[in-house]
Amino acid sequence: xxxxxxxxxxxxxxxxxxxxxxxxxxxxxxxxxxxxxxxxxxxxxxxxxxxxxxxxxxxxxxxxxxxxxxxxxxxxxxxxxxxxxxxxxxxxxxxxxxxxxxxxxxxxxxxxxxxxxxxxxxxxx
Numbered sequence: 001x002x003x004x005x006x007x008x009x010x011x012x013x014x015x016x017x018x019x020x021x022x023x024x025x026x027x028x029x030x031x032x033x034x035x036x037x038x039x040x041x042x043x044x045x046x047x048x049x050x051x052x053x054x055x056x057x058x059x060x061x062x063x064x065x066x067x068x069x070x071x072x073x074x075x076x077x078x079x080x081x082x083x084x085x086x087x088x089x090x091x092x093x094x095x096x097x098x099x100x101x102x103x104x105x106x107x108x109x110x111x112x113x114x115x116x117x118x119x120x121x122x123x124x125x
Contacts, residue, residue: 006094006095007094008047008092008093008094009091009092009093009094009096009097009098009101010090010091010092011089011090011091011093011098011101011102011105012088012089012090012091013088013089013105013109014086014087014088014089015086015087015088015109016084016085016086016087017053017084017085017087017112018082018083018084018085019053019078019082019085023053023061023078024061024074026112027051027053027061027063027074028063028071028072028074030051030108030112031049031051031063031064031065031072032065032071032072033108034049034065034091034104034105034108035049035065035068036068037104037107037108038093038096038100038101038104039068041100041104043093043095043096043100043101044068044095045065045066045067045068045093046093046094046095047066047091047092047093047094048064048065048066048091048092048093049064049065049066049089049090049091049093050062050063050064050089050090050091051063051064051087051088051089051090052087052088053078053085053086053087053088054085054086054088055078055079055080055083055085056080056083056084056085057079057080059076059077059078059079059080060076060078061074061075061076061077061078062074062075062076089105089109091105
């Protein structure tokens with residue numbers, strides 16, 4: 001069975017985090033690290049990984065990666081990043097084992113920022 005004919009694996013998580021002023025480069029590198037770790041484990045990035053971060057004013061920063069060769073795309077600005085923000089991550093990937101995808105993403109989240117709160121109902125299975 002080809003990768004594109006395989007069933008997609010899905011990951012979703014919503015967290016409350018504290019960010020720093022250099023949030024853009026950190027969030028973009030977060031996505032690059034996930035894609036690189038997938039590739040190192042033998043899984044090319046086929047699908048997409050998206051994140052959205054919303055501050056207390058409702059401003060949103062979006063970033064996504066669908067192709068390792070072009071890198072992440074991003075847009076938006078946060079107005080307030082010294083206070084906790086809502087961080088949402090969604091991944092839909094083909095040809096990767098769910099356990100491997102979860103492990104890679106969880107390791108990057110844990111290395112990324114201290115989690116202020118786990119938002120309800122979004123913990124991976």
